[in-house]
Amino acid sequence: MKAVVLLSGGVDSTTTAYLAARSGYEIYALTIRYGQRHERELDAARAVCRELDVAEHRIVQLDFGAWGSSLTGQAELPTAGVGEGIPSTWVPMRNLIFLGMASGYAEVVGADAIYIGVGQVDYSGYPDCRQEFIEAYQRAADLASKQFVEEGRSIPVLTPLMHLPKSGVIRLGLNLGVDYDLTWSCYAGGAEPCGECDSCRLRDAAFAEVYASRPKS
Amino acid sequence: MKAVVLLSGGVDSTTTAYLAARSGYEIYALTIRYGQRHERELDAARAVCRELDVAEHRIVQLDFGAWGSSLTGQAELPTAGVGEGIPSTWVPMRNLIFLGMASGYAEVVGADAIYIGVGQVDYSGYPDCRQEFIEAYQRAADLASKQFVEEGRSIPVLTPLMHLPKSGVIRLGLNLGVDYDLTWSCYAGGAEPCGECDSCRLRDAAFAEVYASRPKS
Numbered sequence: 001m002k003a004v005v006l007l008s009g010g011v012d013s014t015t016t017a018y019l020a021a022r023s024g025y026e027i028y029a030l031t032i033r034y035g036q037r038h039e040r041e042l043d044a045a046r047a048v049c050r051e052l053d054v055a056e057h058r059i060v061q062l063d064f065g066a067w068g069s070s071l072t073g074q075a076e077l078p079t080a081g082v083g084e085g086i087p088s089t090w091v092p093m094r095n096l097i098f099l100g101m102a103s104g105y106a107e108v109v110g111a112d113a114i115y116i117g118v119g120q121v122d123y124s125g126y127p128d129c130r131q132e133f134i135e136a137y138q139r140a141a142d143l144a145s146k147q148f149v150e151e152g153r154s155i156p157v158l159t160p161l162m163h164l165p166k167s168g169v170i171r172l173g174l175n176l177g178v179d180y181d182l183t184w185s186c187y188a189g190g191a192e193p194c195g196e197c198d199s200c201r202l203r204d205a206a207f208a209e210v211y212a213s214r215p216k217s
Numbered sequence: 218m219k220a221v222v223l224l225s226g227g228v229d230s231t232t233t234a235y236l237a238a239r240s241g242y243e244i245y246a247l248t249i250r251y252g253q254r255h256e257r258e259l260d261a262a263r264a265v266c267r268e269l270d271v272a273e274h275r276i277v278q279l280d281f282g283a284w285g286s287s288l289t290g291q292a293e294l295p296t297a298g299v300g301e302g303i304p305s306t307w308v309p310m311r312n313l314i315f316l317g318m319a320s321g322y323a324e325v326v327g328a329d330a331i332y333i334g335v336g337q338v339d340y341s342g343y344p345d346c347r348q349e350f351i352e353a354y355q356r357a358a359d360l361a362s363k364q365f366v367e368e369g370r371s372i373p374v375l376t377p378l379m380h381l382p383k384s385g386v387i388r389l390g391l392n393l394g395v396d397y398d399l400t401w402s403c404y405a406g407g408a409e410p411c412g413e414c415d416s417c418r419l420r421d422a423a424f425a426e427v428y429a430s431r432p433k434s
Contacts, residue, residue, distance in 0.1 A: 063278045093321035096361045100317050104310035128361035136357040143353045144313045144345035 004028045004106040005115040006098055009044030012117035012161055014183045015173035017048060019160050020115045022176050027054040028109050030102055034062045044184035095128035103141045106155045119161040122202055131162055166206035221245045221323040222332040223315055226261030229334035229378055231400045232390035236377050237332045239393050244271040245326050247319050251279045261401035312345035320358045323372045331374045339383040339419055348379055383423035
């Protein structure tokens with residue numbers, strides 16, 4: 001069995017990659033390099049791929065920094081904490097485009113599934129992390145697919161973290177043996193995590209919650 | 218009114234761009250450079266943009282040649298004519314990814330519509346040129362869209378050529394004043410059209426049909 005995994009090198013996608021690997025899939029990891037501030041993520045993705053001994057790791061260049069999101073350097077990163085509404089770190093249609101690339105890659109390598117680590121609980125307000133979007137995407141991808149049109153065979157998009165809070169993701173990952181020291185979450189692009197961006201805050205709070213509830217050893 | 222137009226520089230997308238411009242839209246043209254053999258298309262797209270005096274022309278680099286299609290140089294181009302089934306020029310998920318990029322761009326510039334020149338009559342057997350796919354895409358893009366989620370506002374994907382044969386596209390274009398000498402269709406990437414690839418064959422047959430039925434002047 002082969003699975004394409006969208007792997008950014010953060011907590012969610014790394015946990016997802018481990019879950020796919022532990023489920024017996026050969027991993028075809030896909031990392032999109034799209035001019036994000038946090039290129040440090042790419043090194044994290046590479047480290048995870050080495051650790052999981054993946055079949056292949058493709059890093060694909062996609063130039064959509066020009067569209068203006070704080071995540072690609074055109075605006076200030078918000079540091080006031082996760083609030084209401086969709087934040088400036090939103091990159092329009094990011095998951096739709098990334099999934100399209102994953103579906104294309106899956107078709108070419110003959111994959112049985114596509115894994116993406118999105119979730120609608122602690123999702124920073126991005127619309128394309130929700131179950132409803134994933135279902136609509138599946139329909140569109142099926143209808144665009146050679147395999148579906150010729151053989152009726154769909155490549156399912158699997159979202160095992162969809163309904164987990166970030167702390168649940170980390171609990172799951174620790175049970176799967178994920179080494180979170182390999183991962184990278186900070187949006188800011190420094191050598192150390194800034195501790196102030198939304199992504200650092202979500203990560204730090206989740207780890208604090210998980211460790212607070214663990215039995216002392 | 219603003220419209221994003223996916224513009225390759227071929228007959229269909231050029232006709233579509235003229236139609237959008239003649240309908241009163243300010244044109245935001247989006248050309249994707251994805252390692253296609255026929256880079257000559259890009260010059261055609263630029264020429265069309267000059268002719269239409271577009272508001273903006275973005276050429277975005279997307280590296281998915283690595284996925285293996287004869288259109289991006291990994292296999293021989295078929296020259297035996299358009300047959301049954303999906304040909305080797307198929308680039309998996311191309312229109313899904315291109316539309317995703319168009320939707321992202323449309324959201325950023327505040328466009329009212331997205332135009333794409335796909336059609337299901339002379340469509341070379343590509344599944345993502347069909348009406349059914351476009352409708353599924355619209356749903357997925359809406360659910361991934363900040364504007365839709367926050368304000369209920371959809372950016373419609375318009376496909377004015379959907380039900381026209383290639384000859385109908387050319388008739389429409391000539392009525393809109395399209396200068397087809399600006400356009401480029403050949404897949405082969407030479408200085409002159411090869412006349413043998415599917416795209417040349419469809420184009421040549423359509424022009425022959427249109428000119429055969431025109432009154433002598």
